[in-house]
Amino acid sequence: MVERPIGPVAVFGASNFPLAFSTAGGDTAAALAAGCPVVVKGHSAHPGTGEIVAEAVLAAIEKTGMPKGVFSLVQGGDRHVGAAVVQHPRIKAVGFTGSLGGGRALFDLCAQRPEPIPFFGELGSVNPMFLMPEAMKTRAEELGAGWAGSLTMGAGQFCTNPGISVVLDGADADRYTAAAKAALEATDPQTMLTDGIAKAYRDGKERFETRNSVRPVYTTPSEGRVANPNLYETTGDNYLQDHALGEEVFGPLGLIVRVGSVEEMVTLAKGFEGQLTTTIHMDAGDMADAAKLTPILERKAGRVLVNGFPTGVEVVDSMVHGGPYPASTNFGATSVGTMSIRRFVRPVSYQNFPKELLPEDLQ
Amino acid sequence: MVERPIGPVAVFGASNFPLAFSTAGGDTAAALAAGCPVVVKGHSAHPGTGEIVAEAVLAAIEKTGMPKGVFSLVQGGDRHVGAAVVQHPRIKAVGFTGSLGGGRALFDLCAQRPEPIPFFGELGSVNPMFLMPEAMKTRAEELGAGWAGSLTMGAGQFCTNPGISVVLDGADADRYTAAAKAALEATDPQTMLTDGIAKAYRDGKERFETRNSVRPVYTTPSEGRVANPNLYETTGDNYLQDHALGEEVFGPLGLIVRVGSVEEMVTLAKGFEGQLTTTIHMDAGDMADAAKLTPILERKAGRVLVNGFPTGVEVVDSMVHGGPYPASTNFGATSVGTMSIRRFVRPVSYQNFPKELLPEDLQ
Structure with a gap:
């Protein structure tokens, strides 16, 4: 058994984190680490920042010889843009940080698709x-x-x-x-x-x-x-x-x-x-x-x-940034830390495979 | 970080596996292993078998001094019975083996709840x-x-x-x-x-x-x-x-x-x-x-x-019995093998906790 990438992931930029949770933020890093191409829906609060970061990512893709389709940025504040992204048949999962209202609307679209896909939404919290x-x-x-x-x-x-x-x-x-x-x-x-x-x-x-x-x-x-x-x-x-x-x-x-x-x-x-x-x-x-x-x-x-305050979120193996609804739409997931990669892989069992046909990490 | 049980799990009996996938079958075993109470919705194809198995489970609960609420069996072929089970606010996840039509209907109910819950449905396959x-x-x-x-x-x-x-x-x-x-x-x-x-x-x-x-x-x-x-x-x-x-x-x-x-x-x-x-x-x-x-x-x-035939499914660590929709509703999960337990746990991060307050398996 080995974990394999699930396919293209849509990542939604967050209004409150133009860097850590948007174009090249945690969700994008986790999806790429899992081996999935990423389509970022930039947040309309910071289109310029999104563009600058996307250009840096594209330059890195060129420099390292990665396939060009591995990353794209879609801009546009209209709700139809986001809806079109999550409803596209090639998109296999969504990473989102934002409000309960917007997140639930996208979650519903994902669940209602002919082929439903997981929506990993982090929708906020009062943190008592x-x-x-x-x-x-x-x-x-x-x-x-x-x-x-x-x-x-x-x-x-x-x-x-x-x-x-x-x-x-x-x-x-x-x-x-x-x-x-x-x-x-x-x-x-x-x-x-x-x-x-x-x-x-x-x-x-x-x-x-x-x-x-x-x-x-x-x-x-x-x-x-x-x-x-x-x-x-x-x-x-x-x-x-x-x-x-x-x-x-x-x-x-x-x-x-x-x-x-x-x-x-x-x-x-x-x-x-x-x-x-x-x-x-x-x-x-x-x-x-x-x-x-x-x-x-x-x-x-x-x-x-x-005896601590929860505001700081460390990017470590043991971090869980998620929780029962409405804190997140998927209580088994985290959007920060090493485990965030787990959202974008699926296990595949290889039975009686000759070594030559196995994925490189299994060989 | 430690994986904790997600709460009460609803398990649907399967028409084709009165024993291996029903009252005390794979889903029930996985949910109990995760530490979750189980409510089985028995399949109307074999109510008597379901009852006999449930009595054996209840006898085991009594003998081992487990809390009585850890297992229940609900009978009834009407669709409203299953709908009521998956819509109950205390139910936190569903395990299901059955047809695409019935499974998708229950999946939709789970996604439409005020608090959406994961539906782990295994909906069949032509296995080319x-x-x-x-x-x-x-x-x-x-x-x-x-x-x-x-x-x-x-x-x-x-x-x-x-x-x-x-x-x-x-x-x-x-x-x-x-x-x-x-x-x-x-x-x-x-x-x-x-x-x-x-x-x-x-x-x-x-x-x-x-x-x-x-x-x-x-x-x-x-x-x-x-x-x-x-x-x-x-x-x-x-x-x-x-x-x-x-x-x-x-x-x-x-x-x-x-x-x-x-x-x-x-x-x-x-x-x-x-x-x-x-x-x-x-x-x-x-x-x-x-x-x-x-x-x-x-x-x-x-x-x-x-060079094998897929019919036999071995209960082992490396087994994946699941797959992209419509084979299953949750491509990251398996309903057979050790990994099936993972469906019913959620990670919790304990930051700066005194040892006395940690769950026993973390202490």
Whole structure:
């Protein structure tokens, strides 16, 4: 048995990663590593960058004598362009990073083809963090400031941005909130990558402003492409009753959920949809409580962390950047790390083959 | 990183394998091995067998102290029963062996769920064999008789039944055809597993009888559940023009396709849909011709064979029982062998976890 390339792969450029996840980004690298030709559908947010990178790839193809058809870039912001790419009979799989709405539409097209093909979509996440009582007792301020730093990194334009903190209500929660607020106040205004991302961020903030279920802790207006941070808080009861509070706001917007007990944390955890990451902050004294959360959190996410912030995603063998729907459309896959190649290969069994006819890597 | 179970798996009983692919068959074993609870939708062809096997599983659960929810059997031939099972929010994946029509309907339901889930369907195959000139010169009779044996094994009720032989027209093809015919004539009548399978076999034969593009070589009427073998032949041109000739007839029906050259074999191979298996029969002198076919055949099937018949499927590490659509709905998967477990696990990355909180297999 050997893994063989599955055929031409369509890769969709991501608005938030013009380099790491677009023309020559992770999906393209994984598909090429698997031995598959790549057709990139460039993102309309950065057509020029896409073009420059594509020219570099084409120059490399020429220099190394690779077949020219191994890479192409298709430009065009219209939805029909993307639809035509994923519906082409020669395309055998799709790699995508983007919004739930756009991703689900393409996923549906892939599933409805006469010959259905896999759609590997990474569709975002609120990346909840659970702050355990002993850790909060000893370092609520440090955790609050750390969260604010992770939340505002890259103007909050990371899929792994931790948008929600779940804490036990009380004095430690107050210290955490105050520290996060202070750190956000000290954050310089940041510029978002596109007008579309900036508008979606303002719309997301509007969603929070207009509901009684949340209390503003720190809010600042954002205009044009500038993104200022925003912080809200709510109770566990309100959170469970208002499904929209669990939807991703792409940008530096944080929500603190105050609960009455670790048991309520567990209830809240059970209610979360699929996530890219979930995080526990804990001290040694929190072990028994953390053990109640872990079996739930690992079912909800592709990566679970202890005492860290999820924003950074390392390209390593053990990385899983994916998770149950809607974090991704394919919970067995990762779009970052060595395992991302696995999406674009299929096993073939060679029975009783003479050595000369086997693929080179089997010989 | 460690592979974790994905959650409850629905397994559909197969009409043609009351034991190996139903209540306690390959899919159930793979899901349990992955750590997933199983809900079997029993096949209406053998409800009693399903019940007996389920009772044995339940007795084993009791004896070993496993949680009772780890296995359930749902009976009912109505389509709504199967639909309800795959649409239940707790079900996270489906294992299925059966027809293209029924499988595609369930695949669509899985893809259309609010939370889409993977559907691992094995939907059948015509398993074409390519007979190379030198091999035919030295052993056409042996090959023809061998094919007839593989074609009639288990009354032809194997997904891996080789329904099509592609040969070079001429005297060797005549010897092959005569030997296959003689072996089929000597085959005793066999009884099929269900009335439904037997009726579908008669319908498939009817499809061949009513078209001018094929010539009967040996045909016998079949009544009730009895299946007698049938053999037809056609030309490469006719085959390429009549798409229905490439559709599976489940049972001991063979089609010989006579072509004018090895190049025409290659053209024919390119036109085949996804298969569970493809086979080359060759001698040392056929190496150059076989090398033209191999790169195409390995893209068409999950298992490629040289000088063997595909009917037997061994449960081993290297087995791939799957392939491009419509052989299966998920070309990266196998429903037989150790790798079949991989369908029901998902990778989870544990970042900075204290040893006590890790799953036992990571500790």
